[in-house]
Amino acid sequence: MGEPCYDSLLLENQLCFPLYACSREIIRRYKPLLDAIDLTYTQYIAMLVLWERQSVTVKELGCCLFLDSGTLTPLLKKLEAKGLITRRRSEADERSLIVALTQRGQSLREQAAQLPEQMCQCVGLDAEEKQQLSRILRKMMEQMQR
């Protein structure tokens, strides 16, 4: 009756930890770039959705970003305070709150446009690796959505 094997508990053998560490590290790298346009990372990905769709409900935004209203509500109020978005109830369904870009929010897109390329440089992956990573992460998300 020897010592049981704890290899699966080695930090090195974890799958989640490098994901978690990598994600935080990239966000840390984003910070100085995002500071320049006065956005946090979470605000930035919310703006990404708005730049694509012009206007979305909080619900839809939450689905896109996998975030709930407890995170989004205060964040959207800050974006509104900065004059980047507007928030108003839907006339069709008063429960829904429609978030839309202002002119100022719209024009911020131009300043954000160089950001992705600057970020790509520092991760140091080649095109194939990026492809693989993207595919695997997509598969994981699909598996976990059930």
Next chain:
Amino acid sequence: MGEPCYDSLLLENQLCFPLYACSREIIRRYKPLLDAIDLTYTQYIAMLVLWERQSVTVKELGCCLFLDSGTLTPLLKKLEAKGLITRRRSEADERSLIVALTQRGQSLREQAAQLPEQMCQCVGLDAEEKQQLSRILRKMMEQMQR
């Protein structure tokens, strides 16, 4: 002089976002399992290091987990309050604080041992994909450490 191209700003073309979303989703999946042993995810990865090393300084722990003292100090105080670890200053260097497992912290390892396998099932990747993912994330972290 047409509309400039904003493809790089599409949420779908982001590399960081799926990493960030995936990481949070896995941690969400961990939660019910970790609740059973009364640990949060961050507390869990701190315990992983302690189960490997028996005792570490806060500084070393921070290096392992890429977390700073602002995150670790309150977290370690909670683990201490639960009776899983002890915290004492190093005699050799009074600036360093040594974190060590208690008997109770040690024995929690047995209950944690089934956790990784349960998690592996729900991510739904095959062995090769896990390998690839692991390799790519390690490479990214190395690139970014400079």
Next chain:
DNA sequence: CTATAATCAGTTGCACACAATCAAATTTTG
């Protein structure tokens, strides 16, 4: 040996994340 620099944990303040709960509006059902 002493003034200066570096190291380390702790504290503070801000910004998420998210579970749990709530309240208002809408949809479904009998």
Next chain:
DNA sequence: CAAAATTTGATTGTGTGCAACTGATTATAG
């Protein structure tokens, strides 16, 4: 139509993350 269930965003409380700063201790340069 009216009661019940569902949907939706807001609120509250807990737990991170992290930058900036503090204070104590140790290392180092002159």
